[in-house]
Amino acid sequence: MNIQLNGKLKNIDPHLTAAQLLASLDLTGQRIAMEVNQEIVPRSQHDTHLFNENDKVEIVRAIGGG
Amino acid sequence: MLNSDPTPTVDDTLFIGGQHYQSRLLVGTGKYKDLYQAKQAIDASGAEIITMAVRRTNIGQHQNEANLLEILSPKDYTYLPNTAGCYSAEEAIRTCRLARELLDGHNLVKLEVLGDEKTLFPDVVQTLKAAETLIRDGFQVMVYTNDDPVVAKHLEEIGCVAVMPLAAPIGSGLGIRNPYNIATIVENASVPVLVDAGVGTASDAAVAMELGCDGLLMQTAIAGAQNPVLMASAMKKAVEAGREAFVAGRIPRKRYASASSPIDGTFF
Numbered sequence: 001m002n003i004q005l006n007g008k009l010k011n012i013d014p015h016l017t018a019a020q021l022l023a024s025l026d027l028t029g030q031r032i033a034m035e036v037n038q039e040i041v042p043r044s045q046h047d048t049h050l051f052n053e054n055d056k057v058e059i060v061r062a063i064g065g066g
Numbered sequence: 067m068l069n070s071d072p073t074p075t076v077d078d079t080l081f082i083g084g085q086h087y088q089s090r091l092l093v094g095t096g097k098y099k100d101l102y103q104a105k106q107a108i109d110a111s112g113a114e115i116i117t118m119a120v121r122r123t124n125i126g127q128h129q130n131e132a133n134l135l136e137i138l139s140p141k142d143y144t145y146l147p148n149t150a151g152c153y154s155a156e157e158a159i160r161t162c163r164l165a166r167e168l169l170d171g172h173n174l175v176k177l178e179v180l181g182d183e184k185t186l187f188p189d190v191v192q193t194l195k196a197a198e199t200l201i202r203d204g205f206q207v208m209v210y211t212n213d214d215p216v217v218a219k220h221l222e223e224i225g226c227v228a229v230m231p232l233a234a235p236i237g238s239g240l241g242i243r244n245p246y247n248i249a250t251i252v253e254n255a256s257v258p259v260l261v262d263a264g265v266g267t268a269s270d271a272a273v274a275m276e277l278g279c280d281g282l283l284m285q286t287a288i289a290g291a292q293n294p295v296l297m298a299s300a301m302k303k304a305v306e307a308g309r310e311a312f313v314a315g316r317i318p319r320k321r322y323a324s325a326s327s328p329i330d331g332t333f334f
Contacts, residue, residue: 006122025125031135032123033167038160040167058122060164062134064104065119065150066094066236066285 003055018049025059032061078313080281082258083174083206083227085144087114090275091305092146092260094285098294101137107288108138111298115144117176117283119151120165145169146208148176153189155179155196162200175200176230176262176283178210186236186263190217194224201225210262213247215254222257229257230283233274234264237286241270245277252278268297268304275308276316 001014005021012021018041022028034041035058041049051057079086093113098104108116118134147165149158162175179196181189188211200207201224208228209221218229231251234240241264242248252259258280265271265287274282282305291297 006125008125025123027123030123031133031168033120033164035160035164040163042167058164059125060120060168061123062118062145062147062165062168063121064094064096064098064101064134065117065148066096066289 001051001053003051003053003057005057006059012051014050016051017047018051019046021051021057022046022059027059030061032059034059078309080258082115082208087144088112089114089302089305090281090309091271091302092117092281092283093288093298093301094283095134095138097286097289101132101134103294104289105137107294107298108143110295110302111288112302113143115146117146117148117285118165119148120161120168140169140172144174145172146174146176149178149196151180152178153180153192155192155199158192158196159199159203162205163203166205173204174206174208174227176208176210177226188212188232190214194220197221197226198224208260213244213251215247215250218251218259219254222255227257228260228280229255230260230262232263233261233270234266236263237290238264239266239287239290240264241266242273242277245273248274248279249277252280265301268300271301271304272308272311275305276312278312281305 001012003010003012036055079088080090089112091111091113092115093108093111094117095104149161152158152161158177158179166173177196179189179192180186197207197209206227208230209226210230211217211221213231221229233242260281260283261274261279262283265284271282288294288298
């Protein structure tokens with residue numbers, strides 16, 4: 001199944017949870033936030049959240065800015 | 067006997083979104099050589115509120131790069147996530163929601179919706195739209211706007227916790243281009259007014275504070291200086307000096323001289 005992850009096509013297992021996706025990206029425990037199709041997926045739901053075909057997933061972090 | 071501390075102490079804190087702050091200088095965290103220089107400069111500035119941006123994680127690269135929130139811990143500073151780079155209300159709202167998730171529910175944000183790439187002037191229509199939604203959604207909105215007193219009042223009336231007019235375009239260093247408008251915004255406001263953008267050097271910061279602004283937010287003037295840490299220290303002093311001068315109440319401007327020594331008792 002394909003999703004758009006930070007603007008790039010990515011093939012994932014349809015049973016992959018949000019937490020497992022983050023683990024596969026070495027992002028477990030990092031300060032990040034996730035949005036799927038412009039809706040926040042809160043940290044409390046990462047363990048159970050599953051993706052759908054063509055989901056637009058954004059994973060963001062804090063960086064320096066003015 | 068001389069008073070050992072002749073400076074009158076005034077309980078003069080900046081009150082924003084239900085919190086008191088000792089420092090009236092808010093600073094950015096970007097444009098530095100690295101995050102360690104950012105921390106040094108921020109500490110020299112005395113700022114308690116610091117801005118940050120929200121961007122995509124670099125998936126698969128630079129994972130070991132120092133993390134902003136580790137070097138400058140949210141335990142030590144109040145973070146003010148910005149919506150820099152947003153050109154529509156929708157983008158700005160999404161950015162604020164992501165920032166709130168990133169910072170475990172922290173809801174103070176700096177809203178800026180830009181209208182033009184060349185000047186980075188705000189899109190006031192989109193800004194008002196975004197502010198209304200964000201306020202309904204429980205955010206405390208500090209809003210970047212034009213130096214337009216009417217718009218500033220609207221933003222206050224819809225519930226923004228601080229109004230932040232530009233003094234000149236972002237990053238321009240042109241100083242306080244329209245002091246009369248800034249003064250009018252300050253006079254009309256019942257929420258804090260902070261100059262956001264345009265300051266070039268310490269005297270600009272002092273001018274803004276002498277006009278009665280409650281504070282200043284700056285980034286490029288510090289990070290872009292030859293010696294950012296020293297400039298941060300200069301800005302801290304300028305903001306404090308300008309504030310004290312405003313509270314002290316300056317003398318009126320007069321066209322002609324008024325002698326500083328008494329005329330009575332002259333023997334010539």
